[in-house]
Amino acid sequence: MKRLLTFVTVLFVTLFTSLAQDIEVSGKVVDSKSKSPIEFATIKLLDKTSGSLLVGTTTKADGGLLLITQEDDFVLEISFIGFISKTIEEYEISNGKVDFGTILLEEDSKLMDEVVIRGERSSTEFRLDKRIFNVGQDLSSTGASALEVLNNVPSVTVDIEGQIQLRGAGGVQIMINGKPSVLTSDGGSALGTLTADMIESVEVITNPSAKYDAEGTSGIINIVLKKEEKRGINGSVSLNTGVPDNHSLGFSLNKRTEKFNLFSQVGVGKRKFPENYKGYNRNETANTEINNFGERDKGESFLNVILGTDYHINDNNVLSLTGNFAYEWESETSLINYSAIGADNVVSSAWQRDEVTSATNPKWQFEMQYKKDFSDKKDHFLLISALGSSFSKDQESSFNNTPEFGEEALSDQQQTQTDFGQVEYTFKADYTQPFTEKITFETGGQYLITDVGNDYSISNWENDQWVVVTDLSNSFLYNQKVLGIYSTGSYEGEKAGIKLGLRMENTDLFTLLEETNQENNRNFTNFFPTVHTSYKMRDNFSLQAGYSRRIARPRLFDLNPYYNIRNNYSIRTGNPDLLPELTDSYEITGIFDHKTFSLSSSVYHRYITSTVENVTRFEGDIAISMPMNIGTNKTTGWEINGKYTPLDWLSFNGDFNYNYFHREGTYESTDFDFNADQWSSRLTTKIEFPADFTLEMVGNYQSKRQTFQSLMSGYAMADIGVRKKVLKGKVILNLSVRDAFASRIFESETIQDSFSQYSHRMRGRFVTFGLSYGFGKGEAMEFSGQKRRF
Structure with a gap:
C-alpha cells in the first residue's frame, strides 16, 4: 500500500511539473521617435480571463524586459509616464519562450500637457489636525524665497524684518520636513536660502496634536521640501x-x-x-x-x-x-x-x-x-x-x-x-x-x-x-x-x-x-x-x-x-x-x-x-x-x-x-x-x-x-x-x-x-x-x- 501511495505521489508531481512548465518572456521597450531605450517602464503580465496580475517588473537601462511565468494565456501591458500605454495579446510560445522583440511606445503629448496643468494649480487639503497648501507653480512665488512663499499662504504674514505671524500672532514654530532646522533659527536669515522650487507644500497647523513639539503658542508652520522619486x-x-x-x-x-x-x-x-x-x-x-x-x-x-x-x-x-x-x-x-x-x-x-x-x-x-x-x-x-x-x-x-x-x-x-x-x-x-x-x-x-x-x-x-x-x-x-x-x-x-493626545515636556x-x-x-x-x-x-x-x-x-x-x-x-x-x-x-x-x-x-x-x-x-x-x-x-x-x-x-x-x-x-x-x-x-x-x-x-x-x-x-x-x-x-x-x-x-x-x-x-x-x-x-x-x- 505504501509503495502504491508513493508511486501515485511521484506520478502526480511529475504530471504537475510538466504541466506547469516555466515560460520566459523577453523584449525591449524604446521611444518610437528617438528609438532610445526607455528605462524603468512598468511591465505587467495579466491573466487574460480575470485581468489579475500574474507577475510584473520594470525595464532595465537598455530597455530590456525579462519575466518568468507558468501561465500560457496572458496579456502583456507596458506603461510609462508621458507615453501611451500599450497592450499586446497576440504572441507565440516557442521552446518555452516568448520574444516580443522591439516594442515602440509613443509620447502622449496630451497627457503631458495635463500633467503640467495639474502641477501648476495650488490646492488645499484638510486633515484632522492641519491644512496643507501645495505650493504648485504660483506666479506670485516666481523668483521667491521661502519667506515670500509663506507670505502667500493663507493665515500667514511676514513683516519687513522677516518675523512670521499666524492669524495675526507671533510665537510660530517653523519646521522643515516635520523637524526643527538650523535654517529657521533666530541667528540669521537662513530661511531665505530655501528657494520656492525646493518646496513641495506648506502645512499650517493652528491646533497641533500631541505628536508635535509643543513649542509655538500660535501654532506650527511646517515646510515640506521636495524629494523627487521619479525613476x-x-x-x-x-x-x-x-x-x-x-x-x-x-x-x-x-x-x-x-x-x-x-x-x-x-x-x-x-x-x-x-x-x-x-x-x-x-x-x-x-x-x-x-x-x-x-x-x-x-x-x-x-x-x-x-x-x-x-x-x-x-x-x-x-x-x-x-x-x-x-x-x-x-x-x-x-x-x-x-x-x-x-x-x-x-x-x-x-x-x-x-x-x-x-x-x-x-x-x-x-x-x-x-x-x-x-x-x-x-x-x-x-x-x-x-x-x-x-x-x-x-x-x-x-x-x-x-x-x-x-x-x-x-x-x-x-x-x-x-x-x-x-x-x-x-x-x-x-x-x-x-x-x-x-x-x-x-x-x-x-x-x-x-x-x-x-x-x-x-x-x-x-x-x-x-x-x-x-x-x-x-x-x-x-x-x-x-x-x-x-x-x-x-x-x-x-x-x-x-483624536485624543497627551504630551509631556520637561525643560532644563x-x-x-x-x-x-x-x-x-x-x-x-x-x-x-x-x-x-x-x-x-x-x-x-x-x-x-x-x-x-x-x-x-x-x-x-x-x-x-x-x-x-x-x-x-x-x-x-x-x-x-x-x-x-x-x-x-x-x-x-x-x-x-x-x-x-x-x-x-x-x-x-x-x-x-x-x-x-x-x-x-x-x-x-x-x-x-x-x-x-x-x-x-x-x-x-x-x-x-x-x-x-x-x-x-x-x-x-x-x-x-x-x-x-x-x-x-x-x-x-x-x-x-x-x-x-x-x-x-x-x-x-x-x-x-x-x-x-x-x-x-x-x-x-x-x-x-x-x-x-x-x-x-x-x-x-x-x-x-x-x-x-x-x-x-x-x-x-x-x-x-x-x-x-x-x-x-x-x-x-x-x-x-x-x-x-x-x-x-x-x-x-x-x-x-x-x-x-x-x-x-x-x-x-x-x-x-x-x-x-x-
Whole structure:
C-alpha cells in the first residue's frame, strides 16, 4: 500500500511539473521617435480571463524586459509616464519562450500637457489636525524665497524684518520636513536660502496634536521640501535676474534606481535690499526731540546645497541620509542724518551717522533616518531619526558720527564685534500602530539639546585706540534640553472622527552672563493635552473642532542682555528673566467643497498667559526696548478661505482673517488693559490666456494693529506675475513684480505720557525675470534659487 501511495505521489508531481512548465518572456521597450531605450517602464503580465496580475517588473537601462511565468494565456501591458500605454495579446510560445522583440511606445503629448496643468494649480487639503497648501507653480512665488512663499499662504504674514505671524500672532514654530532646522533659527536669515522650487507644500497647523513639539503658542508652520522619486535621471535649472540687484541660479538633480534615490538641490544668489528710513524720539517731559532720516542698503550673497539619499533595503525598510550646507555673506551700509531739537523748537545741532557691517554665516545640518514598515497592516511603522546642526556668525560693524553744527554733534567712532555659535541635536522616535482600519495608536519621544555661545563687544575710539565698553559688552552662554514624550489615539469612521493626545515636556534651561557671573537655572515640566474631532454632515460639507495647549520658550536673543547700537537713540536689549508663554487654543472649522467652489471658515479663541511684549522706556532722549512678561491676552477671531473657478481659464483665491483681543497687564504699577482688533485679507486672481500665457494678480491688505505701547500702521500692496511656457512646458519664462505700487510701508508709533517715538520704513518695488528648464524626466521650475528677506 505504501509503495502504491508513493508511486501515485511521484506520478502526480511529475504530471504537475510538466504541466506547469516555466515560460520566459523577453523584449525591449524604446521611444518610437528617438528609438532610445526607455528605462524603468512598468511591465505587467495579466491573466487574460480575470485581468489579475500574474507577475510584473520594470525595464532595465537598455530597455530590456525579462519575466518568468507558468501561465500560457496572458496579456502583456507596458506603461510609462508621458507615453501611451500599450497592450499586446497576440504572441507565440516557442521552446518555452516568448520574444516580443522591439516594442515602440509613443509620447502622449496630451497627457503631458495635463500633467503640467495639474502641477501648476495650488490646492488645499484638510486633515484632522492641519491644512496643507501645495505650493504648485504660483506666479506670485516666481523668483521667491521661502519667506515670500509663506507670505502667500493663507493665515500667514511676514513683516519687513522677516518675523512670521499666524492669524495675526507671533510665537510660530517653523519646521522643515516635520523637524526643527538650523535654517529657521533666530541667528540669521537662513530661511531665505530655501528657494520656492525646493518646496513641495506648506502645512499650517493652528491646533497641533500631541505628536508635535509643543513649542509655538500660535501654532506650527511646517515646510515640506521636495524629494523627487521619479525613476531614472531628472532635474531642472533656473536663472533669474532683477532690479534692484537680484541675481540667482537654482539647480536640482535626481537619480532613482530600484534600491536608491539620490537627490540634490543647489541655490546660489546675490541680492541688495535698499531701504528708506525716518523717525524721531521725543522727550515729552523736557520737550526735546531727536529726528533721523536716511537710507540703508543691505547686500546678501548665499549658497545653499542639499544632498541626500534613500536606500531601500527591502520593501519594508528604508534608510535615509540628508545633508544641508548653507553659507551667507552679508554686508550693510547706511547713512542716517540726525538733528537735535530743543524746547524752543529750534534745531540745536546736526550730525550724520554712517554704518559699515560685514558678516559671514556658515550653517550645516545632517540627518539620519530609519523607517520600518510592518507588513501586517498599512501605515504600521517605526520611524527613528537623529539630526545635528550648527550655525555660526562672525560679524563686525563700524559706526562713525560726523558733526555738521552744534555742541551736541560730537565726532564719535564705535564698533561692535559678534562671535556667535549654536549647535543643536535632536533625537526622535515615532511608532504608529493601526489596530483596525478606523482605530490608530501613536506614541514616541524627542530629546532636543541646544547649546549656544555669544560673545558681543562694543568699543569706542579713544586716545587713538579702541577701548571696550565693559558695561555694554558680554559673553552669554545658553544651554537648553527639552525631553518630550507623547501618545495619541484616534478613531476615523466614514462620518465621524476623534483624536485624543497627551504630551509631556520637561525643560532644563541654563544661562550664564560671564562678565557678571549671573546665572539663571530653570527646570520645569508641562503637560499638553490635545483633542481633535470631525464630522461629515454631507459628502461635500464637514465640521472640525480642536483644542491644544502650547508653549513659547524665550529665545536666545530675547534672553541675551546685549545692546544693539545701530541707532544709539533707539536701543534693543534682551531680558534674562523672561518666562515662557503658555497658550490654550480652541477652534471650530466648517469645510465646504464643490466642483467649482470651495470654502472653509473657522472661529477660534486663544488664551495666553505671561504674554511677552516689547516694553520701551526712555532715558533722556534714548529709547531702550526690552521683552517682558505683561499679563494675559484673550483673542477671538474668524477666518475664511475660499477658491472659485468659474471657468477653466479663470480662478480666484481669497482669505480673510479678523480677530478681537482683550489685553490685561500691569507695568510699573500702572494698568495697561486695552481692547483692540485687527484684520487682513488676500485675493489672488489667475487668468490663463492662449499660447500658454498666464497672468496672476495678488492683492494684500493688513490693517493697523495695537500692541502694549505702540500702534502699527496698516498697508495695502499688490504683486503681479506673467508666465510663458515653451517646448511643452520644458522651458518656462517668468516675470514678477512684487509690491508693484511701492505701497508696503511699515510705520510704528509709541505715545506715552513722558515720551513718544515714531519710525517709518519702506523697501519699494522688486522686479524679477526668470528662465527655467527641465531635463530628463524633470519639469521646469517655476522659481529661482533666490534668497530674500523682507
